[in-house]
Amino acid sequence: MVTSATSDQLLVVIDPVARRTDGESVRIAKDVLSAGARAKVCLPEGPEEFARALARRGSRRPVVIGDDRALVRAVSVLHRRRELAGCALSVVPVGSLLSVARSLGVPTGAVAAARAVLDGSERRLDLLVDDSDGVVLGALRIPSVNGQAPSVEAGRPWLRTAQSLVRTLVPAREAAIPAPRPARLRVEVDGVTLVDLDQPLEAVSVTPGDSGVVEVEVRPLSVGAEASPLRAQGRCVSVSGADFRYRADAGVWGPVRRRTWTVWEGAWGLTVPGSS
Template sequence: MATSATSDQLLVVIDPVARRTDGESVRIAKDVLSAGAHTKVCLPEGPEEFARALARRGSRRPVVIGDDRALVRAVSLLHRQRELAGCALSMVPVGGALSVARSLGVPTGAVAAARAVLDGVVRRRDLLVDESDGVVLGALCIPPVAVQAPAVEAGRPWLRTAQSLVRTLVPARETSVPAPRPARLRVEVDGVTLLDLDQPVEAVTVTPGDCGLAEIEVRPLSVGAEASPVRAQGRTVSVSGADFRYRADAGVWGPVRRRTWTVWEGAWGLTVPAS
């Protein structure tokens, strides 16, 4: 379901990593937004200032300029304040990790994304929420797969600085990614066991759907002939077993022995292009 993004009063929150990694894209986005709406610009230096800026938004529509981590941080804050239902978010993706924003339909160019903020529509989306109030916007994967930075970035001092800054902003429970290995996990969907501990698994993926149901795919570890993936839909997904880590959106979490995710239907709104 989509509705028009009506407010012309914008709170533009510019993530510090975006300012340091691509100041030119930030400037372009800010100019386009300022030309099309009344804007208040905030330049938080850390998570606390980021949270205060969102909390003091008043009637202004929040616009995050930053990467996937910044978007997840904004959704997490609003969810914990139970203000997601009445607050549509907009985003101008700037930074290195933009796969979640791209998968959600947000343009990755500064000009196109800023114009979508001004002229786009708000699309309601499902959210995965775990028992500790953690949120997942896109897919989660067990075990996590390491994401390698492109080789051309290895010698860039500004990138190393940005990566160092990211590490200071990441919550303590996020962890590094170990080498993937087969796992023995129990996967339950709406209380029904989909796969049990006696069958080692290669991967589990869970993705929010569009109608209150999550899409679950379990890939059993194949021996000899390739094993077919097991697929299901459900409102709750529980994974338990030996300590495991998982990648969700822009971070890696764990280790945990059990985690349950519940689908919150239409829990949050994101502005995307009208067509």
């Protein structure tokens, strides 16, 4: 469902990561938005300030300038406040993680995206909500289980530097890298078991469909001839078994032993370019 985005008063929330990584695109987007509407600009320094800015938006239409993580954060804040239904959210994608915004129909150029905020229409979208009140905007995937725990180096550049220095001083020793282990999970769609714990799996994917349903695909581990994937549609998907992690939107979540996702049909609105 698509309707016109009406409010010309904007609350422009600029994610700090976007400001650091591509200040020029941020400036361009801010100039275009300010020229076309009455815009209040907020520069939060962290998640708490980000959430407070959205909570105090009043009648202004929220616009997020940032990457997929900023978009997910905004939807999460509004969902937990139960304000998504009456709020048309807009995003100007800036950064390196933009696949979710792109898949939802938002232009990834600063000028085109800012113009879509001003002239576009609100599109109602389904939302996957899990049993811990987390949200998923796009597809999610459960990969095979790797024998190694996720590295903590990604968020700690100083640790990478120290480890690199140690490697240069200490003779290297060969270390076997454990191969990915097949997952053993129970996957249920609307209460019906699609696959059980006795079947090793390569992957599980859950992809938004139409009108409040998701497409679920389970790929059994192939032995010899390639095994055919198992597919189902439904409104509620439960996965349980040994600890597993899953990729969703802009991050990796878990480990968890059970997670249930339910489709909330038309739960949130996103401004996209209007049809010509």
